[in-house]
Amino acid sequence: MTARDMSLKSVIRYVLTFHDEYRAARDQDYEGAVTGVWDLLLNYYFNQSNGFVHRTQDKVEGGYVDMSSYQWVVRPNQPRRVRTPFLVTQCKRTAREDDEATWTEGFEQLRRYMRHMVAQHPWRHPQYGIIAVGRSVEFYKWDTAKSAPVLYAGRYDLLGHSAVVHERLMEIREERLTGR
Numbered sequence: 001m002t003a004r005d006m007s008l009k010s011v012i013r014y015v016l017t018f019h020d021e022y023r024a025a026r027d028q029d030y031e032g033a034v035t036g037v038w039d040l041l042l043n044y045y046f047n048q049s050n051g052f053v054h055r056t057q058d059k060v061e062g063g064y065v066d067m068s069s070y071q072w073v074v075r076p077n078q079p080r081r082v083r084t085p086f087l088v089t090q091c092k093r094t095a096r097e098d099d100e101a102t103w104t105e106g107f108e109q110l111r112r113y114m115r116h117m118v119a120q121h122p123w124r125h126p127q128y129g130i131i132a133v134g135r136s137v138e139f140y141k142w143d144t145a146k147s148a149p150v151l152y153a154g155r156y157d158l159l160g161h162s163a164v165v166h167e168r169l170m171e172i173r174e175e176r177l178t179g180r
Helices: 008-014 016-024 031-045 100-119 162-177
Strands: 052-060 063-073 082-092 128-133 136-143 148-157
Touching (some): 031 128, 148 162
Antiparallel strands (some): 052 063, 128 136
């Protein structure tokens, strides 16, 4: 079975560590627990065999991104592969899943970090953002006309809406692998 054919629920059945980490999440856990779940997911969908790398607590102008995702790609007129940013993931603790102020804070951070990500790279390509608060997630895409991230999918429960979460991650992955 290929990754394309698998729903997130079936992925979870096969990736026991993810399942254990997801079930172990408690309200009193800090952001690190949520970041751990997303580290597992992102490394599953965007793995090193395709040139992907994920940096936690990546220092950028204005702060630290919880997770920055890059892909090493060949670019015209470049002597070697170039690290290309494509995804910013901001994580917030599980206890704040229903707190709109936390989602707003996550969005403000995402906007600041995505603006930095877009500005640092000369080759224009789709840029994405994820806000993960506990077991809930929203997906964003950078809108160049607005110079801001725009919600394009979410708010989803990671397991309750696993098929949709899987599709969003697969869309981003396909886009990166086809060089868009």
